[in-house]
Amino acid sequence: MIRITIDGIPLELEKPINLLEAAKLVGINIPNLCYSPELTPYGGCRLCLVEIEGRRMPVASCSRLAEDGMVVRTNTPQIREIRRELLNLLISNHPMDCLTCEKVGTCDLQRLCYEYGVTTPSYPYDPPDIPLDDQNPIMVRDQSKCIKCGKCVRVCREIQVSNVLEHVGRGFSSTVTTAGDRPISRDFCRMCGQCVAICPTGALTNKEFAGYRPWELKKVRTTCPFCGTGCTFDLNVDVKNNRVVGVTACEDAPINGTQLCVKGRFHTDFISSEERLTTPLIKKDGEFVPASWNEAINLIATRFGEIKAKHGANAFSGLSSARCTNEDNYTFQKFMRAVIGTNNVDHCART
Amino acid sequence: MTNSVNEVLDAELLFVIGSNTTEAHPIIGNKMKQAVRNGTKLIVVDPRTTELATMADLHLPLRSGSDAALINGLMHIILREGWEDREYIETRTEGFEAVEELVKKYTPEVVSAITDLPEEDLFEAAKLYASHRKAGIFYTLGITEHTSGTSNVMNLANLALITGHVGIESAGINPLRGQNNVQGACDMGALPDVYPGYQKVTDPASIARFSEAWGVPVSDKLGLRIPEMLDAAVAGDMKVMYVMGEDPVLTDPDANHVKKAFESMEFVVVQEIFMSETAKLADVVLPAACYAEKEGTFTASERRVQRVRKAVNPPGQAKQDWEIIVAIAEKMGAEGFDFLNSEEVFEEMRSLTPQYAGMTYDRLENERGLQWPCPTLTHPGTKYLHKGVFPRGKATMVPVEYKGPAEHVCDEYPILLITGRKLGHYNVTTRYSALLDSINPFEEAEINPREAEALELVEHDTIRVTSRRGSIVTRVQITDRVKPGSMFMTFHYRESPVNELTQSAFDPITLTGEYKVSAVKIEKVEWKDEQYEDEIHRFKRLELLTH
Numbered sequence: 001m002i003r004i005t006i007d008g009i010p011l012e013l014e015k016p017i018n019l020l021e022a023a024k025l026v027g028i029n030i031p032n033l034c035y036s037p038e039l040t041p042y043g044g045c046r047l048c049l050v051e052i053e054g055r056r057m058p059v060a061s062c063s064r065l066a067e068d069g070m071v072v073r074t075n076t077p078q079i080r081e082i083r084r085e086l087l088n089l090l091i092s093n094h095p096m097d098c099l100t101c102e103k104v105g106t107c108d109l110q111r112l113c114y115e116y117g118v119t120t121p122s123y124p125y126d127p128p129d130i131p132l133d134d135q136n137p138i139m140v141r142d143q144s145k146c147i148k149c150g151k152c153v154r155v156c157r158e159i160q161v162s163n164v165l166e167h168v169g170r171g172f173s174s175t176v177t178t179a180g181d182r183p184i185s186r187d188f189c190r191m192c193g194q195c196v197a198i199c200p201t202g203a204l205t206n207k208e209f210a211g212y213r214p215w216e217l218k219k220v221r222t223t224c225p226f227c228g229t230g231c232t233f234d235l236n237v238d239v240k241n242n243r244v245v246g247v248t249a250c251e252d253a254p255i256n257g258t259q260l261c262v263k264g265r266f267h268t269d270f271i272s273s274e275e276r277l278t279t280p281l282i283k284k285d286g287e288f289v290p291a292s293w294n295e296a297i298n299l300i301a302t303r304f305g306e307i308k309a310k311h312g313a314n315a316f317s318g319l320s321s322a323r324c325t326n327e328d329n330y331t332f333q334k335f336m337r338a339v340i341g342t343n344n345v346d347h348c349a350r351t
Numbered sequence: 352m353t354n355s356v357n358e359v360l361d362a363e364l365l366f367v368i369g370s371n372t373t374e375a376h377p378i379i380g381n382k383m384k385q386a387v388r389n390g391t392k393l394i395v396v397d398p399r400t401t402e403l404a405t406m407a408d409l410h411l412p413l414r415s416g417s418d419a420a421l422i423n424g425l426m427h428i429i430l431r432e433g434w435e436d437r438e439y440i441e442t443r444t445e446g447f448e449a450v451e452e453l454v455k456k457y458t459p460e461v462v463s464a465i466t467d468l469p470e471e472d473l474f475e476a477a478k479l480y481a482s483h484r485k486a487g488i489f490y491t492l493g494i495t496e497h498t499s500g501t502s503n504v505m506n507l508a509n510l511a512l513i514t515g516h517v518g519i520e521s522a523g524i525n526p527l528r529g530q531n532n533v534q535g536a537c538d539m540g541a542l543p544d545v546y547p548g549y550q551k552v553t554d555p556a557s558i559a560r561f562s563e564a565w566g567v568p569v570s571d572k573l574g575l576r577i578p579e580m581l582d583a584a585v586a587g588d589m590k591v592m593y594v595m596g597e598d599p600v601l602t603d604p605d606a607n608h609v610k611k612a613f614e615s616m617e618f619v620v621v622q623e624i625f626m627s628e629t630a631k632l633a634d635v636v637l638p639a640a641c642y643a644e645k646e647g648t649f650t651a652s653e654r655r656v657q658r659v660r661k662a663v664n665p666p667g668q669a670k671q672d673w674e675i676i677v678a679i680a681e682k683m684g685a686e687g688f689d690f691l692n693s694e695e696v697f698e699e700m701r702s703l704t705p706q707y708a709g710m711t712y713d714r715l716e717n718e719r720g721l722q723w724p725c726p727t728l729t730h731p732g733t734k735y736l737h738k739g740v741f742p743r744g745k746a747t748m749v750p751v752e753y754k755g756p757a758e759h760v761c762d763e764y765p766i767l768l769i770t771g772r773k774l775g776h777y778n779v780t781t782r783y784s785a786l787l788d789s790i791n792p793f794e795e796a797e798i799n800p801r802e803a804e805a806l807e808l809v810e811h812d813t814i815r816v817t818s819r820r821g822s823i824v825t826r827v828q829i830t831d832r833v834k835p836g837s838m839f840m841t842f843h844y845r846e847s848p849v850n851e852l853t854q855s856a857f858d859p860i861t862l863t864g865e866y867k868v869s870a871v872k873i874e875k876v877e878w879k880d881e882q883y884e885d886e887i888h889r890f891k892r893l894e895l896l897t898h
Contacts, residue, residue, distance in 0.1 A: 137786050137789045137790060138786070158385070158388070159381065159385070160381055161381060161384035161385060161388060186775065186790050186791070190377070190774060191775070191790060192377070208786070218662075220660050220661070220662035221658070221660060222642070222643065222658070222659050222660045222662065223531070223642075223649045223651075223657045223658065223659050224531060225531050225641070225642040225643075225649075225780070226530075226531055226777040226780075226781075227375060227376050227377075227527075227528075227529060227530070227531065227777065228376070228527060228528030228529055228530055228531060228532075228533055228534060228651060228652040229356065229376050229377075229378045229379050229527070229651060229652060230356075230531075230649070230650075230651020230652060230653065230655055230657060230720075231378055232657055232719075232720075235643055235662040237662045237663060242663045242664050243663065244643055244662055244663055252719065253719075254655065254657075254719045254720055255356050255357065255378070255651060255653065255655065256378045259378050259381055260378070261377030261378060261774070262377075262774060262775055262787070262790070263377075263774075263775070263776070263777050263781055263787060264377075264378075266784070266786050266787055267777075267780075267781055267784045267786075267787055268643070268784075269784050269785055269786050270641075270780060270781065270783040270784040270787075271641055271643045271644075271663065272663075272666070273625075273783045273784070273785075275625055275626070275783055276624055276625060276638070276641075276666045276667075276669070277623060277624060277625060277626060277630075277636065277637075277638035277639070277667075277669065278638055278666045278667025278668060278669060279638060279667050279668050280635065280636065280637050280638060280668070281635070281636040282634070282635050283633065283634050283635070283636075288636065293668060293670075293678070296635055296637060297678050297679055297682050298682065299635060300620055300635055300679050300682075301679055301682035301683045303591075303618045303634075304591065304618075304679070304683060305683060307590050307591050307617060307618060311590050313570065314572070315588065315589060315590040315591060316589075316590070316591045316592075316593070317574075317575060317580040317583075317584075317589055317591065317592050317593075318592070318593045318594075318595075319577065319580075319592065319593070319594040319595065319597045319599065320536055320539075320541035320595055320596075320597075321532075321536060321541075321595050321596030321597050321672075322529075322530035322531070322532050322533035322535075322536045322597075323530055323531060323532060323596045323597075323642075323780075324532065324536070324595060324596045324672050325532065325535070325642075325645060325647030325648055325649060325659055325672075325673075325693065326532065326535040326536075326538070326539050326647060326648045326649065326650060326656070326697070326700065327646075327647040327648065327673050327693040327696040327697055327700070328595065328596075328645075328647065328671070328672035328673045328676075329532070329535060329536045329539035329540075329541045330539045330540075330547060330673075330696055330697075330699070330700040331672075331673040331676045331677065331688075331690070331696055332541060332595055332672070332673075332676055333539060333540045333541050333546075333547070334565065334687075334688075335676045335679070335680050335685075335688075336593075337546075337561070337565075337569050337570070338561075338565040338566075338567050338569065338685065338687065339680050339683055339685040339688075341567075341569070341570055342570055342572075342574060343543050343544070343552050343570055343572060343573060343574030344543060344574040344575045344580060345540075345541055345542070345543060345574055346541065346542060346543050346574070346575070346576050346577045346580065347533075347536045347541045347542070347577075347597060348530070348533070348577070348597055348599075348602065348603075349533050349536060349537050349541075349542065
């Protein structure tokens, strides 16, 4: 048993976990920009510094395991001052276009600057000369907004296991980029978009959400309509315009957690495709003619009745669907069996 | 799946056969890659060098269609070396002796000749699989889409049973289901031989049960399977087909035969979200809501039932599928279709489906889905199957003899064509997503550099691919992912409808088509504008999107 004290609250741990996670257990959220419980701790942003009694220097709580007897302070005036200065350094090397940045409202840097009252950068800004990478359909990469937290690098390496991104260079000239510094392309990237989802700033943004403010979108939890893995995610809905804008992952999804693939994350424009069928169609002289539901249902019921009377129930067959819901499938087979009277019902299970 | 997706992470060994998991089931593929990164051993059996194959401890690029011989060969080695689990075999299985007898003749020498795999690799695979307890088998349609599909599945079961790999965590036999709700559609009895919950249509008890529940006498006659329906249509006996959300013309094998079947019927109704190739042949097309416009449930591969929720209204007059069926049923004077919402349908279903009996919409909401069997309202659901005992007592092993595929390459058709999916698309729906289509706007048939050189082809050149049944054109991608003498195409593109090439040779039990083995020939063709109008249009769209 490991006994520690965090901000005066005693805590007992079964096994050594990092201090940042330990603090969460007693309701204390230590600020950070590069930590994710799913990823290897990196200790890069230094915002999660805490004081440990008996030690001269503060330590990064994400990378320090709890030890028996530790007395930890997470929010002393000195720690707050260090965090303010770190944030000051970060925004001094960051464009201040928050008014029009796509990440506004979900930017962790913005949130922490607000929390710590860091309003104006104190150091001169020397903007890097790196062109935007937007030659792909899913994301915009704006390196000037990258704070080198390395979350994208680790999520690509450890969760998607694709190894597309890496830290390159040192100091002010360091970047996070692809092999050969090429723009993102399907040739080497699986386009899952998880780097975009985990980016704490506007360095990586999802093209589908461009033009929408996060608070304008309603989230509806549902299940992916493609392969049989069973990923769940949130559809982000522009309610006013009856339009699904895009997809965000949800940590508590039982099968996939925060992971999605290119199809799961980027498919939603098919929902509002111009090519969707919008009205019943009846073929007359080889051409489809729009019809009302009444006309279509009457015609089907009449023709089904006639053909059943003439040829019997087993002249009917029904193809149900592995793409439709359980409720649709139940109703379909019940219709074939109870109304038509045949077991000629099947679907593509075998193909 | 006997086991659950997240058990992959704790497996000691993954035996992946006939599954390009990182493309067809990307999230399960991620978990496999994460496991391998953390030291889990990986065996990949696939004629292609897939992404997983490049990470594998052992990649067995077997000759397509020789799976049964391979599995028999592995069992031969396991039994010869005494690596089987005798206690498990004795207490939990029956029929072992017949399997033992049959695999005697599948010596490494014989199997190596059939599969094209070195004997050392066979030995290594057998040793790896038998010596790890938490060893799961994962397969998809590379196993089932063969004339020997059913036997292949039974044989994988034999392999797992003789080594005691069923009924424990992070092991088992795991078919990764291809569609979001193929598990659910089967569970719901959208099959010609069973009611919901796999209750046989020929069993007097289930006939009585459903007749009483639905208030009408139900048929005790086995129904027809899809290929039989189509054959009956061509023969003139099948008059009506009612299709909900399927596109057999594009996705069933031997497309020209399927088209003929549809043209032979008197009355065809198709309920769809897009004007599919099948819908074009219908007499009446009904507009359906898509998943984002529906309330309901899907059942994932790991038997987890999860909610689907309405996010937006359907376009125009489109309606949810079950509502359309109800409208037709009521117009025909049927009773028992007065459902007010999807939850009422679910309630009736669970009252008749023992595996789902303990599930309610409230529970699915609060417990993040439930895995069947879940027989009572207090049952927590089932993470993995067959712990301690099989439903029928002992698992029966059935020996499986190797029979080659129905079609072989020959002088006239020298290339072996394999079909499947790619990462960026899912069947045909994703083609309607301009974004996804811009990533993969056209078919790129994979051919080996050897064939490319022989025909003087460069990347994205166009070829004509011809089989005994049809002929299509496609662009090529030159890659050693495919072996010399074989090629790979997807079935996502109606401009390159690969199922005009595939054969309607079927597995005798399930009637699954042999999509994975077709003999074809290829030739270079020159680009002609009018012929590729559709593709050029898509190219233009791509350029607009990226500039």
